[in-house]
Amino acid sequence: xxxPSTVLVEVEDLVIKFPVRGDRKRKYITPVDKxxxxxxxxxxxxxxxxxxxxxxxxxxxxxxxxxxxxxxITVLGKKVNEIKGKDLKEYRRVAQxxxxxxxxxxxPVKTIEGHLKFPLKKHQGYKxxxxxxxxxxxxLQVGLTPVQEIRKKHPHELSGGQRQRLAIARxxxxxxxxxxxxxxxxxxxxxxRAGILQLMNELKRDLGLSYLYITHDxxxxxxxxxxxxxxxxxxxxxxxxxxxxxxxxLNPYTRxxxxxxxxxxxxxxxxxxxxxxxxxxxxxxxxxxVHRCPLATDVCREKMPALKEAVQNHFVACHRLDxxxxxxxxNFAKER
Amino acid sequence: xxxxxxxxxxxNVSVGYDSPAGMVxxxxxxxxxxxxxxxxxxxxxxxxxxxxxxxxxxxxxxxxxxxxxxxxxxxxxxxxxxNKNELRKFRWSQMSMVFQSAxxxxxxxxxxxxxxxxxxxxxxxxxSKTEAKMKAKELMDIVSIDPRYLRSYPHELSGGMRQRVVxxxxxxxxxxxxxMDEPTTALDVVVQRSILDKIKEIQRVKKYAILxxxxxxxxxxxxxxxxxxxxxxxxxxxxxxxxxxxxxRHHPYTQGLLRxxxxxxxxxxxxxxxxxxxxNLVDLPSGCAYHPRCPFAFDLCKKEQPQIRKVDGRDMECHxxxxxxxxx
Numbered sequence: 001x002x003x004p005s006t007v008l009v010e011v012e013d014l015v016i017k018f019p020v021r022g023d024r025k026r027k028y029i030t031p032v033d034k035x036x037x038x039x040x041x042x043x044x045x046x047x048x049x050x051x052x053x054x055x056x057x058x059x060x061x062x063x064x065x066x067x068x069x070x071x072x073i074t075v076l077g078k079k080v081n082e083i084k085g086k087d088l089k090e091y092r093r094v095a096q097x098x099x100x101x102x103x104x105x106x107x108p109v110k111t112i113e114g115h116l117k118f119p120l121k122k123h124q125g126y127k128x129x130x131x132x133x134x135x136x137x138x139x140l141q142v143g144l145t146p147v148q149e150i151r152k153k154h155p156h157e158l159s160g161g162q163r164q165r166l167a168i169a170r171x172x173x174x175x176x177x178x179x180x181x182x183x184x185x186x187x188x189x190x191x192x193r194a195g196i197l198q199l200m201n202e203l204k205r206d207l208g209l210s211y212l213y214i215t216h217d218x219x220x221x222x223x224x225x226x227x228x229x230x231x232x233x234x235x236x237x238x239x240x241x242x243x244x245x246x247x248x249x250l251n252p253y254t255r256x257x258x259x260x261x262x263x264x265x266x267x268x269x270x271x272x273x274x275x276x277x278x279x280x281x282x283x284x285x286x287x288x289x290v291h292r293c294p295l296a297t298d299v300c301r302e303k304m305p306a307l308k309e310a311v312q313n314h315f316v317a318c319h320r321l322d323x324x325x326x327x328x329x330x331n332f333a334k335e336r
Numbered sequence: 337x338x339x340x341x342x343x344x345x346x347x348n349v350s351v352g353y354d355s356p357a358g359m360v361x362x363x364x365x366x367x368x369x370x371x372x373x374x375x376x377x378x379x380x381x382x383x384x385x386x387x388x389x390x391x392x393x394x395x396x397x398x399x400x401x402x403x404x405x406x407x408x409x410x411x412x413x414x415x416x417x418x419n420k421n422e423l424r425k426f427r428w429s430q431m432s433m434v435f436q437s438a439x440x441x442x443x444x445x446x447x448x449x450x451x452x453x454x455x456x457x458x459x460x461x462x463x464s465k466t467e468a469k470m471k472a473k474e475l476m477d478i479v480s481i482d483p484r485y486l487r488s489y490p491h492e493l494s495g496g497m498r499q500r501v502v503x504x505x506x507x508x509x510x511x512x513x514x515x516m517d518e519p520t521t522a523l524d525v526v527v528q529r530s531i532l533d534k535i536k537e538i539q540r541v542k543k544y545a546i547l548x549x550x551x552x553x554x555x556x557x558x559x560x561x562x563x564x565x566x567x568x569x570x571x572x573x574x575x576x577x578x579x580x581x582x583x584x585r586h587h588p589y590t591q592g593l594l595r596x597x598x599x600x601x602x603x604x605x606x607x608x609x610x611x612x613x614x615x616n617l618v619d620l621p622s623g624c625a626y627h628p629r630c631p632f633a634f635d636l637c638k639k640e641q642p643q644i645r646k647v648d649g650r651d652m653e654c655h656x657x658x659x660x661x662x663x664x
Contacts, residue, residue, distance in 0.1 A: 050524040159613040189381040190551055194596035195609030216525055219554075223598035223607060246600060260529035262554035263600045277494070 008076060008178055008210045009039040009062065015070035016057055017282060028282035031057045033234040034071070036307070039178070044204060044211040046225025046242065048218055048257070052277050054234040055214045059180040062212060063097045064088060075178065093123050096171035100183040102163035106155040112139070112166060113151040119173040134173075142169040142199060161192035168199065172207075182214045197224055218261045222246050230254045233278030233288025236307055240314035250316040250324060253289045287319070295320040341412055342369040343513050343545035344393065344431075349406035351385070351392045360617050362388040362401070364569035367644075372512065373543040377560030377577065379553055379593075381614045385569040386549045387436070390517045393547070394433050395423060410513055429459055431513040432506040434499075436521060441502050442490040448501050449486035455508045475504040479534060496527035500534065507538065517549045532559055553580075553593055565590050568615050568625035575650040587652050588630045624655065632656050 016032040031054040039045045047055045060066045062073060064080060073081045080091050099105040106115060116135045120126040126134050139147045142165040155163055164184055171179055181200065185193040197220060203209050215221050221228050222242045229239040230253065238251040249255045258264050278288040286301045287293070293300065297320065305317045318324070351363035362385040370376045380386040391397050393408055395415050408415045410431050418426060435441040443451055449472055456468040476483045479500040490498055499519060506514055519535070520528040536559065539546060550556045556563055557577040565573045565587065573587040580586075582594045592610040612629040615621060621628050627637040636655045647657045 050526060161613060189614060190553055190593060191381060191596055191610040191614070193609070194598075194607045195611075197598075197607065198609055218525075219598045219600040222600065256526060258600070260526040261600055262552065262558050 006040050007038050008041045008043075009037075009212075010074040011035060011037045011058075011062070011071065012074075013071040014058065014061065014068055014073065016054075016061055016066060017069045029280040030282050030284070031234050031280055032061070035231075035234070035236055037229060037236070037239070039210050039212060041177075041210055042204065042208045043227070044213050044225045046213045046215060046221035046228045047231060048215060048221050048228055049231035050216060050257075052233075052280070053231040055231050056182055058231075059097065059182050059212055059214050062178075063095045063180050064091060065097070089123075093174045094176055095178045095180065096174060096176040098164070098167050098171055098179060098181040098184045101187055102160055102167050103155075103187070105167055106163055108155055110154070111151065112144070112153050112155070112158070115155075115166060115170050116173050119170060123174040138169045138172060141172065141203075142166070143195075144169065159192075160188045161195060164188060164196050165199065168196075168203070172203070176209070178210045178212075180212045180214070183216070185220065186215070186217075193220075200224065218246065218258060219263065230257065234280060235288050235304060236315075236317060237289065238314075238316045239307070240311075244311070244314055248311070248314070250310055250314070250321060251289075251318050252293050252295055252320075252324065255324075256292070287317070295323055340371055342409075343372050343411060344368070344370040344547065345407075345409040345412075346389075346393075347407045347409070349389070349392065349408055350404045351388050351397065352402060352404040353388075354400045354402065355618070357618050359404070361404070361620075362569050362617060363392065365406070366564075366566075366569075366571045367406075368564060368571065368574065370513070370545045370547060372545050373539075374562065375539060375546040375548055375560045377556035377563040378547060378549045378566060379551065379556050379563060380566035381551060383614055383617065384566045385617075386551075386566050387517055389566075390433065390515045390547065390549050393513075393515060394427065394431065396433075425459070428455065428511065429509045430511050431515070432509070432511045434502055434506045434514065434516040434519045436518045442498060444490055447487055447489055448493070451501075452486070452505060452508060455505055459509055471508070475508055478507070478538060479504045494527075495523055496531060499523065499527075499531055503531075503535070503538075507542065507544075510542065511544070513545045513547070515547045515549070518551070519548075520555070521550070521552075528555075535559070553597055554599075565593075568617065568620060570625070570653060571651070572626065572654070573650060573652045579648075579650065585648050585657070586650070587626075587654050588632050588656065589626050592629075624653070 014032055014035045015030060017028040017030050020027050020029055035058060037045065047058065049055045057066065061068050068081045071081065072079055075094060083091060113135045116138055117131060120131055120134055135151060136147050139150055144150045144162060144165050158166065185196050188196065200211065201224060204211065213221065213224050225242045227239060228242050228245045230237045230251065232253050238245065238254045245254065246258065249258055276291060285303065287304055290296045290300045299319050305319045307315045307317045310316045310321060346366055346368045349363060349366050350361060352359040352361050366389065378386050388401065392403055397403065403416060413426070452472040452475060453468045456463055456471055472486060473483045476486060481497055481500050485493060485497065493501065503519065520531050523531065548556060548560055557580045560577050563575055563577045563580065564571045567589050573590050580594065582591065595608045596610055598607050610629055615625050623638045623640050624642055627633040630637065642653045642655045644651050644653055645657055
């Protein structure tokens with residue numbers, strides 16, 4: 001166990017299974033398979049991966065919108081993976097979520113202040129003049145001005161960036177310590193994105209918030225994240241401090257992801273890359289990246305590599321770590 | 337010396353939407369030439385008019401949108417002077433388009449093969465079905481999909497594969513001009529990269545002129561040699577993509593965009609958003625539409641629309657550079 005005075009969120013062997021329709025028997029897929037992670041107080045952990053890697057599922061489990069199948073989630077020293085009822089309501093005051101789509105996550109018939117009054121009343125017991133004041137403070141805090149004009153509006157009168165600011169204000173209303181931000185900028189215009197990231201950065205600094213920042217964009221993960229965790233097929237492939245991970249990627253998948261990000265200097269040719277999704281079926285074996293990995297061998301097919309500390313504070317799951325230099329001029333293209 | 341004929345020539349093109357609130361100018365007085373074997377990027381935020389311009393070039397504008405002024409020439413032919421029959425023949429054989437969402441661009445009840453054959457057979461009445469099938473196989477090869485997927489329906493393919501099929505259909509008749517409207521939006525980074533690499537590879541061989549429409553700045557500056565930046569329906573800057581770095585002189589909006597994007601490898605990781613929001617086309621700000629968000633705006637910007645001016649070899653619409661000494 002890590003030190004409870006600095007660690008806010010501790011996740012051990014998290015497994016989440018979803019039932020899928022099988023032929024006769026009930027079958028499962030496992031989008032999250034034995035994931036361990038921790039987030040310190042005031043830290044941003046960026047969770048990076050493609051769609052289907054399980055990043056959103058982990059985020060939802062951490063705010064307990066989903067119940068984990070196995071494993072434990074400990075927040076502030078309390079296990080939250082099984083809680084319900086009153087305890088769960090109480091947990092909502094600790095952890096909040098910002099969703100990807102600000103067009104779908106707001107109630108179109110509620111006013112802006114209505115969105116904020118509800119959690120303030122329900123969780124914080126604000127009323128009367130104090131409530132009105134707190135709404136104004138929150139709007140100001142997230143940069144939704146002029147406050148008096150904005151508070152009476154409805155979501156459709158706001159731009160995408162303003163809506164996402166409201167979603168952030170709503171999360172802040174319960175005075176949380178931990179926020180799961182699920183691709184909060186991916187649906188916004190480029191010129192607006194930076195402002196939202198800056199706002200989240202300020203809140204982290206001023207309020208000491210911790211974040212799980214879910215994204216597929218390594219560049220923004222590096223900007224906002226203190227550490228980056230790379231996920232593929234429900235497994236942790238690599239985790240390290242942001243700068244270290246970008247500078248010194250060790251897992252072949254991380255290298256592929258980096259090479260694919262616009263603005264990277266890597267020259268790996270991906271023209272004929274297989275883009276088949278990873279196998280998520282329950283009981284699968286081996287490394288999830290094996291069907292795309294140019295370094296794959298039999299052992300990769302049979303056994304999932306354990307997460308090992310390769311450099312200080314830089315953990316990698318790969319059987320072929322020592323052979324990784326071959327990747328530099330290796331063409332990722334494989335026969336279809 | 338004879339000047340090469342541009343594949344696409346836009347001359348003072350404006351497109352308006354007829355709305356209850358009056359005519360809304362979605363594209364406003366844009367001029368551009370694209371020559372063969374070049375990729376020109378078109379960057380803009382949502383609502384800046386970039387897709388409208390793409391549709392206008394294809395003469396695919398829907399009923400309430402009209403070309404209000406200017407000419408669009410493809411291979412020297414004025415697209416809007418063609419009659420219906422000529423247009424039907426011209427479109428797709430000389431110019432084609434890759435639509436934004438591959439999900440909706442394909443017909444869900446036809447197999448991939450039927451949709452590709454349709455392109456061949458409706459444009460060449462003399463082609464036999466066997467020959468068309470052969471060509472369909474070749475196309476699948478070009479875009480790196482196993483020909484066995486010809487018999488699949490769109491829903492059986494992954495997003496990346498579907499996008500490859502849409503590209504295959506667009507290049508089926510070997511057009512000179514291909515308009516790509518956000519061909520990789522909604523795809524994963526790795527899939528996106530593999531499709532971009534594919535587009536570049538095809539382009540190298542076929543020497544197409546490509547207009548690549550996107551909102552992703554870093555992506556466009558990587559694939560295109562020249563970039564047009566659109567704001568509120570106007571090309572506020574047309575520049576070569578190599579000079580898209582903060583140290584060069586640019587339009588304040590371009591500068592803002594350059595500063596707003598976190599860079600993967602740069603030492604300096606600070607970013608800075610552009611204040612305010614993209615303008616509403618129904619109610620455009622006076623003068624230069626960017627002035628409410630521009631940190632350098634002065635009186636003239638509120639009053640007068642700036643004209644195109646050459647600044648360090650780049651076309652810009654900005655009052656700031658009208659005095660020789662002006663600079664950001």
